[in-house]
Amino acid sequence: EPEVTQTPSHQVTQMGQEVILRCVPISNHLYFYWYRQILGQKVEFLVSFYNNEISEKSEIFDDQFSVERPDGSNFTLKIRSTKLEDSAMYFCASRPPGLQGVGNTEAFFGQGTRLTVV
């Protein structure tokens, strides 16, 4: 069964360092997402990506964050200068198109990358 894969599963980084979180979406999907979940809190939307550009982003997704689909398969989230409060589980998701847009298709989530900023 196809699945979304994320690497690494755990990442520890020092405050101020750059990190890149990697995701391989399911191959025929067209919509891609990053979410984060701070320990014990809700799952928060960061950004959605379609047709090689950001379709929507949340207030959390400030200039420190960027996304890229460098080679048509990987989908990366970069945090330029990490802060302590960036420590969280980061989930990537992808969705196929539906008959009436994407809204009625399920999102497939990766297992997440746990980022710890020290």
Next chain:
Amino acid sequence: AQSVTQLDSHVSVSEGTPVLLRCNYSSSYSPSLFWYVQHPNKGLQLLLKYTSAATLVKGINGFEAEFKKSETSFHLTKPSAHMSDAAEYFCVVSDLDDKIIFGKGTRLHILP
């Protein structure tokens, strides 16, 4: 604008008794609704989805949910709880656009 409200942050039930996790939504169009489960230190797994077909939706592990448009609800139920059901459950809404909105989650505790 879409939104999802999960009415209970924690629910405790005894093993073998019914489970009810409540979810209300707000949507401008005909939404698609999903329930995801997250076991400790694991990713998000789809339990079931409603996408404008039958209003009573059956999912994995004996869970089901009923879409009630008049009540704007999509409550998750299971007739008999099992210890392995202990997890965090998220109600999720999606509209015609690509936005996916999560509820705050309900942590289900199963008492022996």
